[in-house]
Amino acid sequence: MAPPMPPNEVIRRSFQTWNTWLPTIIFGFLGALGMYNQAWWQMDMMSDQFKATYYDTKDTFDFIVVGSGSAGAVVANRLSQHYNVLLLEAGGEPNPWFSVPAMSFLMLNYPSHDWMYKTVPQKHSCGALPDRRSGWSGGKCLGGTSHINFLIHLRGHQKDYDYIANITGDKEWSFDGVLKHFKSVEDYNGQWDDERYHGHGGDMRVALPPYTGMGEYFVRAGFSHIYYPIKDGRRVSTYKAFIEPIRSRPTLTIYKFSVVTKVLMRGENNQVFGVEYERHGVRKTAYANKEVILSAGSIGSPKILMLSGIGPKEHLQTVGVRPKVDLPVGMNLQDHISTYLGPFVLDEDKPVSMLFDRDINPSAFLAFTRTGTGALSSSGTSATAFVSTPMAKAAGEGDWPDVQFIFLGTAVYSRMAEDMAHGFHVRQDLMKKYFETDKGKDSFQIIVSLARPKAVGHMKLSGPRFSDDFLIDPKYLDNEYDVKTLVEGVKMAVNLVENTTVFQSLGARFTGAVFPGCENVIFRSDAYWECFIRQYSLTLHHIVGPCSMGRKGSKDAVVDTELKVVGTKGLRVIDASVLPKVPISNTNYPAIMVGEKGAHFVLNTWRNSENSQTNEIIR
Numbered sequence: 001m002a003p004p005m006p007p008n009e010v011i012r013r014s015f016q017t018w019n020t021w022l023p024t025i026i027f028g029f030l031g032a033l034g035m036y037n038q039a040w041w042q043m044d045m046m047s048d049q050f051k052a053t054y055y056d057t058k059d060t061f062d063f064i065v066v067g068s069g070s071a072g073a074v075v076a077n078r079l080s081q082h083y084n085v086l087l088l089e090a091g092g093e094p095n096p097w098f099s100v101p102a103m104s105f106l107m108l109n110y111p112s113h114d115w116m117y118k119t120v121p122q123k124h125s126c127g128a129l130p131d132r133r134s135g136w137s138g139g140k141c142l143g144g145t146s147h148i149n150f151l152i153h154l155r156g157h158q159k160d161y162d163y164i165a166n167i168t169g170d171k172e173w174s175f176d177g178v179l180k181h182f183k184s185v186e187d188y189n190g191q192w193d194d195e196r197y198h199g200h201g202g203d204m205r206v207a208l209p210p211y212t213g214m215g216e217y218f219v220r221a222g223f224s225h226i227y228y229p230i231k232d233g234r235r236v237s238t239y240k241a242f243i244e245p246i247r248s249r250p251t252l253t254i255y256k257f258s259v260v261t262k263v264l265m266r267g268e269n270n271q272v273f274g275v276e277y278e279r280h281g282v283r284k285t286a287y288a289n290k291e292v293i294l295s296a297g298s299i300g301s302p303k304i305l306m307l308s309g310i311g312p313k314e315h316l317q318t319v320g321v322r323p324k325v326d327l328p329v330g331m332n333l334q335d336h337i338s339t340y341l342g343p344f345v346l347d348e349d350k351p352v353s354m355l356f357d358r359d360i361n362p363s364a365f366l367a368f369t370r371t372g373t374g375a376l377s378s379s380g381t382s383a384t385a386f387v388s389t390p391m392a393k394a395a396g397e398g399d400w401p402d403v404q405f406i407f408l409g410t411a412v413y414s415r416m417a418e419d420m421a422h423g424f425h426v427r428q429d430l431m432k433k434y435f436e437t438d439k440g441k442d443s444f445q446i447i448v449s450l451a452r453p454k455a456v457g458h459m460k461l462s463g464p465r466f467s468d469d470f471l472i473d474p475k476y477l478d479n480e481y482d483v484k485t486l487v488e489g490v491k492m493a494v495n496l497v498e499n500t501t502v503f504q505s506l507g508a509r510f511t512g513a514v515f516p517g518c519e520n521v522i523f524r525s526d527a528y529w530e531c532f533i534r535q536y537s538l539t540l541h542h543i544v545g546p547c548s549m550g551r552k553g554s555k556d557a558v559v560d561t562e563l564k565v566v567g568t569k570g571l572r573v574i575d576a577s578v579l580p581k582v583p584i585s586n587t588n589y590p591a592i593m594v595g596e597k598g599a600h601f602v603l604n605t606w607r608n609s610e611n612s613q614t615n616e617i618i619r
C-alpha cells in the first residue's frame, strides 16, 4: 500500500489542478444564474413594494419621464437640474453582474431585467430560430438597454445625420447639429483624442477596455479597436453615468417597477396632463404640470402611444382603442439584421482567441476583481470596420458604408451552443450540430451587419390592454437588395480573413462545417451564403423609427424635429424610436445623443416661455 500523501502535497496538487476544477464551479455558478437573478429581483421588488405603499405618495411634478434607459436617464438628469421630475421605470435596480462586460451575453433573456420580446415569424429569414421568430432583448431596469448591451461605443457616419437633416428639413439634425450633443455627454480617453470630434469632462467615461484580446490582430489588418463606456473595467451604463451620481437630488423622484400604460389627454388640442401606470399590481396616476416625456425605447414608446389612442386610426379601431390622433406610430420600423460569420478556425499552436473554458479562469477573476483588467473586462467585441459593398458603389454611394463588421475574438467553447440558444433565441439543436467540429478550437467570428437596410417593418397592437401581445414585424431580408448586400458583405469578410497576411499568420480559415439547412447548396457558393444568412439571421437590436420625426405637415411624422408628438400638447418622445433612419453603427450612443438633444429642446422651450412659472396646467 502506498504511504499516505503529506498534507502539503495534497494542497499543492489541488492548486495545480485549480484550472480544471474552478472553471467547473464557475460554469456551475453560471448555470444557476437564473435562480440568482430571480432572487435578486424578488428582494428589490419586495423592498420597493414597501416604499410604494408608505412613502411614494407624491403624484404631481413639472415633468414626467417614462423610462430610464439610454436616452431617458440623460433626460431625467438634465431636466431635474431645473425642475421637479418624476422618473417612472418599469424595472428595478440594475443587476450588478451586468457591470462585468464579459457577462453581458450570458445575462440576456432573464425576465427579471429583460423585456424578451419576440417578432412575428419571419418569412425570408431567421430559419434557424424557433418558429422563425427573432428574439428582441431590451433592458428593463434603471439604465435600460444601456445596462445590458455589448458596450460598443460608436455614433455612425456623418451621412447618417445629414440624411436625417435632409428628410426632416432641419439642420439641427445634421452631423454638425448633433455633434455638440454627442460631445457634451462624453468623457473620452483614447487614441482619437481630437477636440473637434470628442468630448471631455462629460458624464460618460469612454475608453478602450483593458482587455482587447484578438483585437490587436484585427487592428493590424487595418481596422479599429472598439471603445466602450467603461471605467476600471466595469460598464458605465446611463444609470451609472447620469442617475447614480444625482440619485439624492431633491428634484428627482424615481418610482421603480412602474409600468406606464397610457398618457392622459384632454381638450380639443389633446393637452397631455399625466400618465396612468401600474406599480405592484396597483393602478396609479401621476400628473405633469409641464410635459410628459416618453423615453420608453423603440418598443415601449410606440406601444404607450397607441394604447393612448395616438396611432394609425384604422388599426386602433380594429383592436378596440378609441383613436384620438391619427399618426403613423409603429410604421417606419428599422433594425440591423446580421449574421455571425464563422467560426474562423486558427492553427492549433495559436492560442490567441478567448476560449471561455481555458481563459475565464481564476486568474481572470482575480485580475478583474483586483484591478478591473483581464478577459472579464471585455464583452467579446474587440474591433470593427465599416465597408462599402459593390452594391453601395453601384448605387453611387460608395462613400457611405453599407456593411459593418464586428470582430468577436471568442472561440467555440464547450457551452457555446447552449448559450447562443439562450441569449439569442436560436435553436439549440442546430447550434450544437454546427459547432460540433470546432468545439474547443481557437477561433473567432465576424458579425456581418446590414448597416443600411432597405427593409421597413411595423409594430401593431393585438388588443387594447398593455398585456396584449405587441406584434412586431421587422420584415428582415424581405427584399432582394438587402439579401444581395449582406451576401456581398459576407464574401468580403471571408476574403478579408483568407487574404490578409496577419490572419494568414494565424492560419485562419472558415470552418468546414455546413450550416444546418444549407446542406443542399454548394458550400461557399453565393447560394450557400444566401442560405446561411437566411438561416442564421440575428438582430443587432438596433431598433429605430416607430415614432419617427419628420417635416412639419409630413404624413410620415410622429414627432416634429423638437420631438413633440404631432397633434398633441405637452407630450414628446425622446429615445431611439424617433430616428427616422438607422445610423450605420450601433445605436446606444445615438440614443444617448437623442436624450441630450431632446432635453436641450425641452429646456429651451420652458426657458423661452415668458410665463413658464404661471403657465401651469390646471387639472
Ligand SMILES: Cc1cc2nc3c(=O)[nH]c(=O)nc-3n(C[C@H](O)[C@H](O)[C@H](O)COP(=O)(O)OP(=O)(O)OC[C@H]3O[C@@H](n4cnc5c(N)ncnc54)[C@H](O)[C@@H]3O)c2cc1C
Pocket: 066, 067, 068, 069, 070, 071, 072, 088, 089, 090, 091, 108, 136, 137, 138, 139, 140, 141, 142, 143, 144, 145, 146, 148, 149, 150, 151, 152, 153, 154, 258, 259, 260, 261, 295, 296, 297, 298, 300, 301, 304, 540, 541, 542, 543, 575, 576, 577, 586, 587, 588, 589, 591
Ligand atoms: C442585447 C443588446 C446588445 C446591444 N449592444 C449594443 C452595443 O454594443 N452598442 C450599441 O451602441 N448599442 C447596442 N444595443 C442597442 C442599444 O443599447 C439601444 O439601441 C439603446 O439602448 C436604446 O436606447 P433607448 O433609450 O431608446 O431605449 P432603452 O435603453 O431600451 O430604454 C427604455 C427604458 O424604458 C423602460 N420602459 C419601457 N416601457 C416602459 C413602460 N411602459 N413603463 C415604464 N418604463 C418603460 C425600459 O424598461 C427601459 O429602461 C444593444 C441592444 C441589445 C438589446
